[in-house]
Amino acid sequence: MNIVLFYHSLASDWNHGNAHFLRGTVKELLKRGHNLKVYEPEGNWSLANLVKDHGKEKAQEFTKYYPMLKARFYNPVKPDYDAMLKGADLVIVHEWNEPELVATVGELKDKYGYKLLFHDTHHRAVSEVESMGKYDFANYDGCLAFGEVISNIYRNNKWIEKVWTWHEAADAGLFKPQPSAEKEGDLVWIGNWGDNERTEELMEFLIKPVKELKLKAKVYGVRYPDEALRALKDAGIEYGGWLPNYKAPEVFAKYKVTVHVPRGPYVKWLPGIPTIRPFEALSCGITLVSSPWDDAENLFTPGEDFHMAKNSEEMKAQLQRVLFDEGLAQKLAERGRKTILARHTCAHRVNELEDIMKQLGFNEALIYPMQTKTLEA
Structure with a gap:
C-alpha cells in the first residue's frame, strides 16, 4: 500500500x-x-x-x-x-x-x-x-x-x-533493557517542563522527594524556565538538557528508578491517556513510580507494572522501597517490560x-x- x-x-x-x-x-x-x-x-x-x-x-x-x-x-x-x-x-x-x-x-x-x-x-x-x-x-x-x-x-x-x-x-526493538550499563545514580527523569502544565506536580512528586531523600538524580528535557533550574539545583538534581529520544534506553540503564509525572490536563480531563513516557520507561525495563493518573482503559496493572504514589510522602516511601529492595525493583521492571511486549x-x-x-x-x-x-x- x-x-x-x-x-x-x-x-x-x-x-x-x-x-x-x-x-x-x-x-x-x-x-x-x-x-x-x-x-x-x-x-x-x-x-x-x-x-x-x-x-x-x-x-x-x-x-x-x-x-x-x-x-x-x-x-x-x-x-x-x-x-x-x-x-x-x-x-x-x-x-x-x-x-x-x-x-x-x-x-x-x-x-x-x-x-x-x-x-x-x-x-x-x-x-x-x-x-x-x-x-x-x-x-x-x-x-x-x-x-x-x-x-x-x-x-x-x-x-x-x-x-x-x-x-x-513503544518501539520495543529500540526501547529495550540494557542491563550491562553501570549505574550512575539513583533516579532519572526524562521530560520537558513545558507550559507550566505540571509545575506543582513536578515539585511535589519529583523535586521534593529527591531533595528529602538526598538521592543522586538527573533530569533531562527542554523549556526549563529559570525558576525550574533553580529548584533542581536547590534539590541537588543535575540538569542534563535536551536528550535525543532514541538515547533514552541508554540513560534509563544507568539509573535505578524513574518517575512518571503526567501533565495536568491529562489527569484532570483525559483519564486513560498516560502519554508516551510510561510506555518508554517500561519498555526499557526500568522500575517506575508514577504520580496519580486514572488508568481508565486498563492499559496497565498499577502495583504490578509500576507503583503509584498519591502524594509527595507516598512518593518518598515508594522510592525508598524500590531503591532498597532490589528484588521488588527487578520484579516490577520485568513485569512492566512483559506487559509492553504483550500489549503495547x-x-x-x-x-x-x-x-x-x-x-x-x-x-x-x-x-x-x-x-x-x-x-x-
Missing part, C-alpha cells in the same frame, strides 16, 4: 514526544512491505529549535538509530500537493499540522482517490475546544484518537463520523491499523503486501 503521512517532524524530537510512536509506527509499516512517504514542513518549530541549540550535525544523528527512516521536506508556503499525494492509497495527517494543510488534504481526497485519516495525540479537544473549530474534517474518513475519552469527544461533537481509539505504544508495542498498533484498513474497504493484497509477495513467490 502507498501510504503518505504528514507529521510536524520525523527528524526531530525536540519538545516533540510524539516522535517516538510516529517513528516506531513508520518502522513497523515499512517492515511489513508498505511504501511510505513522510512529509514535514521546512523550518518546522521542533527541528528549527533542535538545529539552533545543537547544530545540523546533531539533527542528522537520528538516522543512525533509524537508518530505514527518511524525512521529506515540503515548502509550507507553497506545498506541491500533486507531488506528495499522487498515487497514495492512504493518507494520515497528524494533529500537529496547520489547519490549512488539514483542510487542503481533505479537499484533494476525491481528486487523488485516497482514504484519509486524522491522527489526534493532544489534549486540545478538551483544553482548547475553540481551536478545534479551525480544522475542516468534512472530507476525512476517520480519526485515530489516542484515548477513548478523545474518541468520545469526536463522536459527541460529530467532528468526524468514524473514530477509532489508537493508543500510543508499535507492532500491536499496526495490527490495529490493519483492522481499520479493512473497515475502510482496502483489499487484503494492499493491507498485507508481504503475504501477497510470499504467495506470488
